[in-house]
Amino acid sequence: MAITADSIRDQQRLTWDRFAAGWKKWDAELIAWHRPFGEAVIEDARLRPDSVVLDVAAGSGEPGLTVAALVPGVQVVLADISAGMLQVAEEKAAAQGLGNVRFSVCAAADLPFDDGTFDAVLCRFGFMFFPEMRAALREMVRTVKPGGRVSAAVWGRPAENPWASLVLGTLAHHTELPRPPAGTPGLFRCSAPGFMTRLFKEAGLVEVTERSVSTDLVHSSPDSYWEFMEDIATTMAAGLANADQHARSLIRSDVFQMLGRYEHQGALRLRSTATIVAGTRV
Template sequence: MSAAADHIRDQQRSIWDQFSAGWRKWDAVLLDWHAPFGDAMIREARLRPDSAVLDVAAGTGEPGLTAAALVPPGSVVLTDISEGMLRVAAEKAAARGLGNVRTAVSDVAALPFEDAAFDAVFCRFGFMFFPDMSAALAEMVRVARPGARISAAVWSRAAENPWASLILGTIARHTELPVPPSGAPGLFRCAAQGLMSRVFNDAGLLDVAERKVSTDLVLESPEVYWEFMTDIAVSVVTGLAKADKESRELIRSDVFQMLGRYEYDGAIRLRSTATVVAGTRA
């Protein structure tokens, strides 16, 4: 494990711990918004009632908690580098009466599980942030049983995701953000068509297929959108922190003006598109 990868993981652990309160606050919105992506992954998993499921980079628990309700005699392990996020997940599991769920704080590059321990492995919106995607997937393959399905979701191109590109593009116009190195962790790092299929094929997975899934982020007003994004989106908060007070006000004004284009039936509706990829452990 390189020193650079260690540094990235330490930063991510600290950041996601800090943002866990925002994810708890907006849990209902996040559940509705992200459900189509998790549902697509669950369909790919071909779960049995007694399946043992691992949800990697599970954050506050999805789609693992939804899967847990589908496998009452089975089990679900939620793992993430952030103890704060998993604390929220555990609270949600208890509130739903899901006794077949446990959490484990761990790094995806060193999963604390035996070989061939799981019938299905999920990773929703995690791959984009892993320092080494191939090493992460190799660990997922290691802990999957032969015949197990491994499925992931990653954000597609920025142009297909105005929920994020609208505000991030505005921040970029008003600040001097450093250009990240090619392949560096980031929201749209895995957006290129076919990239995730290549990663899955290179890991030796079989029957690899990917498809796009789209939905809308629906919020009541520009004010709610701004509050939501500054509570849950790390890249937004990081970008705004690099802007002075005047620039932040200009960014906010420009964002509010542009959101008018996305108002339908009294709400802001922003397209959100992800690539869902799945493969079978040989």
């Protein structure tokens, strides 16, 4: 069967529904780890106290829920292709008593909102996985008001992100992973410096800014890190699925050995770097 944008989205929907339980399990750790990236996306969106905000590829709720909690006058819509992930976000919103949040299960390339609905559109760690990035960005630009901002985060280069590249490099060493066609969804697809700026400018956005933000993924032990990655990292799970039991054992052993270089003051600290890009609709 030919690989199409629709077939990729169908697979992504199933995958993220399956991983929703893992994201719920590690919610506190994920929020702490991703906080600097979410704060940067929010800052560059230039929100007002009465803004109407769309969070695309919101997953389990961030950074949209942070916006809703920080600015009670803001109205926030969380959109994601996965109903399972949005269910986690909805449970979190209810637990926090947030009444200014709505939810929409939809694809980024086909947003069910009128033109110029939102004052800002946020997208943290979604672009890399969109099968049609330019179509998704066109939809974000269409649904934001003139003068409104589109603000996003994508993962930086592999060398700046050992939290993921450590495992992915080891997987590639021990398994016969097919090389994906250029431009297909993947963790580091948007990592080249200037890539997102060009994308935003091509979409007609102005006042485009791009900057890097870094933090550490912190875990108490290799076992904790491995369990975390198995539960939340879809790319790692796909790689392990292609390995037999012997290869999986070797991969785990090699990763644990390499993690030793990231020990600092009794914990593992793995660098994590994202590119934050934002632009204004004319």
